[in-house]
Amino acid sequence: MMAAVTKPTIGFIGTGVMGKSMAGHLLTAGYPVHVYNRTKAKAEDLISSGAVWNDTVAELSSEADVIITMVGYPKDVEETYLGEDGILAHAKEDAYVIDMTTSSPMLAKKIYEAAKQKNIHALDAPVSGGDIGAREARLAIMVGGDEAAFEAVRPIFEKMGANIIYQGSAGAGQHTKMCNQIAIASGMIGVCEAMVYAKRAGLDPENVLKSISTGAAGSWSLSNLAPRMLKGDFEPGFYIKHFIKDMSIALEAAEEMGMMTPGLKLTKSLYDELAEKGEENKGTQALYRLIDEQV
Structure with a gap:
């Protein structure tokens, strides 16, 4: 008998208007999901549905194979990824980090280069479709980064969106x-x-x-x-x-x-x-x- 394929553990940072639905779809699909949000109350429904709460970005990053961020502003993205207690300081080697925030193309390139130095695969993958698209898993997802990394996590994107297109190198998703x-x-x-x-x-x-x-x-x-x-x-x-x-x-x-x-x-x-x-x-x-x- 073939062994069951274990789904990667996903860390989801930012469970607001859209992130909550997106993380929910991953839970429903059977992925182990860890969550972190600055306001824990916004993650309570996900926790009730089986998500694991982590108290810090660092803790979540050290436990996940794939880390997805959906935060507010470029300054939040930069702090979450490049800060002393951020994702890249604590993520596993060969992990995949996916920023789905709408952010700066130049920052996406900066994160990609910093991740590459640590053998971490970084993608910028902003979305369109609003709260309705997030709830119905019909988001348009625009992806920049290495194409091999995109193909590796495509099944995860497919749980959140319907129009998923690789656009090119780092920053292309944000552009x-x-x-x-x-x-x-x-x-x-x-x-x-x-x-x-x-x-x-x-x-x-x-x-x-x-x-x-x-x-x-x-x-x-x-x-x-x-x-x-x-x-x-x-x-x-x-x-x-x-x-x-x-x-x-x-x-x-x-x-x-x-x-x-x-x-x-x-x-x-x-x-x-x-x-x-x-x-x-x-x-x-x-x-x-x-x-x-x-x-």
């Missing part, structure tokens, strides 16, 4: 995510303006949405976020503060390449205005409210 965020940015303005226009014109916005969401104007934001706008649901599937972070990274990278991004600059200025009004913890669909309140 691809910047393309994604740039495309979303100006599109969000259009979705919000269209819904406010329908309301001001005296139309039934939900009926309007039925007509325009399946035509040339169709988009993920129109189909998934416009209904939330119309219901007054501005809770986060994706935080405004994180979208501002992403747009800042994209603007910096575009400037380094000598590229003009007028749509991106305008969108960021509007979201900055929302953040100044104390809306940074709302979902990106709250831009609707800013436009609707302009008289």
Whole structure:
């Protein structure tokens, strides 16, 4: 009789809006999952479902074969990977480390080089699809790093996403995510303006949405976020503060390449205005409210 293949132990750091669902899918698939989050309460459901809690990043890193991070900002990524008590200081040799945070392409390259010095395989693998994509395991996953490492952990990606594409060397996943965020940015303005226009014109916005969401104007934001706008649901599937972070990274990278991004600059200025009004913890669909309140 053939021996059963043992699944690798996965360490998951960052069990927030999206990370919680992503780690949950890995648990359901039968992987041993260890979790760490700065706020333990956000991991309680996973712990109840069988995940093992670790008190520190260092402890988790020393016990896992594959370490996945889904944290907030590039500074969090840098500290989590490169800090004295971080992942690379404590991970096993030949471990796989996968940052699924939307972060800086340059930082992804820095982590890759530092990991390589320790015989650790590093991938940058940001995602798109929001809380819905995370819950339904339909995320788009864009991966940078060594292709052999990508192929080795592809079965893990397949438990969390449906559109999984290797994009190239270290940093390529993050650059691809910047393309994604740039495309979303100006599109969000259009979705919000269209819904406010329908309301001001005296139309039934939900009926309007039925007509325009399946035509040339169709988009993920129109189909998934416009209904939330119309219901007054501005809770986060994706935080405004994180979208501002992403747009800042994209603007910096575009400037380094000598590229003009007028749509991106305008969108960021509007979201900055929302953040100044104390809306940074709302979902990106709250831009609707800013436009609707302009008289």
